[in-house]
Amino acid sequence: MRILRTVGVLALGVVSVAGLAGAQDLTPKAGPQTEAIVIAGATIHPVWKGDPQGGQGAAAPAIADGVLYFTDGTLRGVYTRKDWEEYQKIVLWASPPRVIDAKGKHVYPGLIAPMTQLGLTEIQAVAATQDLGEVGNVTPEVRAGVAINPDSTLLPVTRRNGILLAGVFPVGGLVPGQASVVRMDAWTIEDANVATNRGISSGMVLRWPNVRPIVAWWNDRSEEDQMKDIRRDLEEIAKVFDTAKNYVVARAADQSLPVDVRWEAMAPVFKEGVKGEGAKQLPIYVQAQDADQIASAVQFCADRGLSCIIVGGRDAHLVSEMLKKHDVPVIVQGVQNMPRRDDAPVNEPFTLPAKLAAAGVRFTIASNDDTAHERNLPYTVATAVAHGLEKAAGLRSITIDAARVLGVDAKYGSIETGKSATLIVTTGDPMEVTSDVVMSFLDGREIDMSNKQTKLAEKYLERYRQEGELKNEQK
Numbered sequence: 001m002r003i004l005r006t007v008g009v010l011a012l013g014v015v016s017v018a019g020l021a022g023a024q025d026l027t028p029k030a031g032p033q034t035e036a037i038v039i040a041g042a043t044i045h046p047v048w049k050g051d052p053q054g055g056q057g058a059a060a061p062a063i064a065d066g067v068l069y070f071t072d073g074t075l076r077g078v079y080t081r082k083d084w085e086e087y088q089k090i091v092l093w094a095s096p097p098r099v100i101d102a103k104g105k106h107v108y109p110g111l112i113a114p115m116t117q118l119g120l121t122e123i124q125a126v127a128a129t130q131d132l133g134e135v136g137n138v139t140p141e142v143r144a145g146v147a148i149n150p151d152s153t154l155l156p157v158t159r160r161n162g163i164l165l166a167g168v169f170p171v172g173g174l175v176p177g178q179a180s181v182v183r184m185d186a187w188t189i190e191d192a193n194v195a196t197n198r199g200i201s202s203g204m205v206l207r208w209p210n211v212r213p214i215v216a217w218w219n220d221r222s223e224e225d226q227m228k229d230i231r232r233d234l235e236e237i238a239k240v241f242d243t244a245k246n247y248v249v250a251r252a253a254d255q256s257l258p259v260d261v262r263w264e265a266m267a268p269v270f271k272e273g274v275k276g277e278g279a280k281q282l283p284i285y286v287q288a289q290d291a292d293q294i295a296s297a298v299q300f301c302a303d304r305g306l307s308c309i310i311v312g313g314r315d316a317h318l319v320s321e322m323l324k325k326h327d328v329p330v331i332v333q334g335v336q337n338m339p340r341r342d343d344a345p346v347n348e349p350f351t352l353p354a355k356l357a358a359a360g361v362r363f364t365i366a367s368n369d370d371t372a373h374e375r376n377l378p379y380t381v382a383t384a385v386a387h388g389l390e391k392a393a394g395l396r397s398i399t400i401d402a403a404r405v406l407g408v409d410a411k412y413g414s415i416e417t418g419k420s421a422t423l424i425v426t427t428g429d430p431m432e433v434t435s436d437v438v439m440s441f442l443d444g445r446e447i448d449m450s451n452k453q454t455k456l457a458e459k460y461l462e463r464y465r466q467e468g469e470l471k472n473e474q475k
Contacts (some may be wrong), residue, residue, distance in 0.1 A: 073444030119148025133172030145180025334368025
């Protein structure tokens with residue numbers, strides 16, 4: 001496996017060999033922003049405006065005929081046309097900025113896929129390109145962010161549809177490791193990882209076991225055998241966290257005690273293990289679907305003072321009061337699913353985000369599609385919008401709300417002065433399949449919009465041009 005551990009030895013050979021196993025993207029990566037850029041005339045959708053006093057902030061309305069200005073990868077101002085003209089009267093340009101006329105276009109924050117395996121997998125049918133998890137049931141020291149392949153051909157395909165950041169999660173075992181947030185355009189692993197106030201880790205992943213036996217025609221295991229496994233897994237989880245907590249307390253009292261890589265990696269999930277100015281407690285991404293699963297996991301975290309985020313959450317609306325009480329967000333793992341129960345409405349999965357929004361539960365939406373189709377995330381959200389979710393809430397779910405859940409909202413997720421210039425220019429609403437992303441900027445760097453699919457499309461269109469079958473083609 002290529003997922004590296006947080007020990008001091010860097011397995012360069014492993015990374016090199018594994019990189020050869022995956023596909024190789026030939027698209028050049030964008031260089032740093034070297035000139036001031038102004039995008040003028042577009043309808044700007046800031047999505048959110050933070051509270052300078054430290055409060056939650058509020059939704060920000062769209063700005064028709066707006067202007068935004070950024071340098072060195074940072075947004076310096078978001079203006080109405082009138083305010084921009086006034087600003088022009090007082091500003092002294094060291095050199096004229098590059099002005100992009102975006103009249104008739106729309107500008108949105110770069111979209112964020114909250115839960116993926118991008119960079120860890122390439123071709124599902126080829127085992128050599130699968131690097132999703134480490135060997136072992138409890139591997140908290142594993143970090144997905146140092147295992148990604150920045151040359152994966154899936155990254156440029158994904159960013160072509162406006163998705164510029166993604167949460168990357170390891171899988172396997174009870175504690176498969178730590179999730180990371182990565183950029184969809186980077187030369188190296190170091191460039192790809194987005195630093196949070198917790199380093200390159202966004203949170204610890206925990207797979208919560210079923211808490212009741214499964215009774216179904218396809219399951220031939222007895223309830224007694226299933227309960228034995230359930231009790232074993234729950235006991236192991238409790239032992240892992242209790243052992244890690246005891247280690248943190250003991251090490252704080254006596255630094256001469258030997259270092260254990262596993263428990264050292266888990267230290268930030270406890271309040272006692274948070275170190276460094278501005279650092280925050282590492283959340284735990286708990287994979288749970290059923291109502292009793294979710295309730296069990298939330299109570300476990302609450303009893304131990306752990307920060308919890310539910311991943312999956314198909315029954316989250318059934319325990320919404322508990323989620324609100326403990327302020328537990330949910331990463332909804334797709335909505336284009338089958339109903340959970342025989343007597344459930346056929347559109348039950350489609351309406352889950354709307355139910356969570358109505359109940360006041362914080363959430364973001366993941367695609368739950370094959371990694372190769374992660375580009376379709378906006379259309380997954382569109383399905384939820386078509387079934388009761390407000391359009392503005394749908395957009396927030398893959399911008400500012402996703403950024404909050406992943407711990408990167410200080411820089412990403414909205415178009416605000418001082419934040420990263422990570423944005424997309426589109427012909428319309430990104431949740432509409434007829435809209436196109438015509439430009440994108442990641443930390444101010446203009447991203448190449450081509451990819452393997454666009455190159456193949458151009459290749460085979462050329463055949464028809466040569467045969468004279470595209471005489472009326474629009475240029």
